[in-house]
Amino acid sequence: MDIKNFAAQWINSWNSHDLEDILSHYxxxxxxxxxxxxxxxxxxxxxxxxxxxxxxxxxxxxKVPDLHFELYEVTYGINSIALYYQSIMNKKAMEVMFLNEEGKVNKMFAFYTD
Structure with a gap:
């Protein structure tokens, strides 16, 4: 899996606000x-x-019509990827995503700064 490509597509999906495109990763x-x-x-x-x-x-x-994410960093593990990015409400976020055999996210944990 090309993690940088996945991360770019994921960020672009969210920034487009296209829910079907967002859901295509899951x-x-x-x-x-x-x-x-x-x-x-x-x-x-x-x-x-x-x-x-x-x-x-x-x-x-x-509720957040101006949602816009900015990717800072991409890391990866075994069948997993973690994205560090600027999120909503002036928070930074880390999302850890676990991928199934098809490369779709089947489990995700999100962490935020205050």
Whole structure:
């Protein structure tokens, strides 16, 4: 896998605000864990399944119409990638993504600065 290409496509998808393009990077059984879920919904810290994640990201994109990410660094591990980037609300973020056999993200953890 070309991690720099994946990272560039991922950032560009988010910056386009095209939800279907964003979701194209994720497996149907995606599981995400991020403190941002509670920022945009009243609920858990973890969501499971592409439909649940899609509903959450729809709300987030509506509430943050000027969303723009800036990539700082890309790192990788075994079947995994981590992106360090400028996120929303003046926060820096680190997202650690685990990839399935098709190269789709099936598990993700996000971390943020204050």
């Amino acid at each position: 497996a149907d059984d995606i599981e995400i864990t991020t403190p941002m879920i509670k920022t945009f919904t009243s609920g858990e810290d973890t969501l499971k399944g592409k439909e649940a994640v899609k509903r959450y990201w729809e709300k987030a994109l509506e």
